[in-house]
């Protein structure tokens with residue numbers, strides 16, 4: 883397991899980017915649950931963020947790609963609007979305990 887950060891370093895409704903062994907990934911906490919995905923848009927294979935640690939749309943309820951605006955469900959990674967609708971982000975298994983948020 884690889885520790886991404888302390889539990890309180892990913893607040894409710896926040897997103898964060900990480901670089902682990904050359905792999906770019908993102909984590910989002912929503913309704914208390916942490917979701918992790920590769921930071922790679924299925925449309926062009928580029929990173930999603932428009933600024934460091936900014937992965938969400940203005941409502942904070944969807945992951946948004948900065949390149950062409952694709953929108954993804956936070957809890958499944960499925961693209962629900964944009965040029966790659968129907969495709970999905972690559973989910974990464976993670977878990978959380980009192981010590982941290984861990985990539986499995």
Ligand code: FES
Nearest residue numbers: 923925947949950
């Ligand atoms: S690269 Fe993400 S929507 Fe085009």
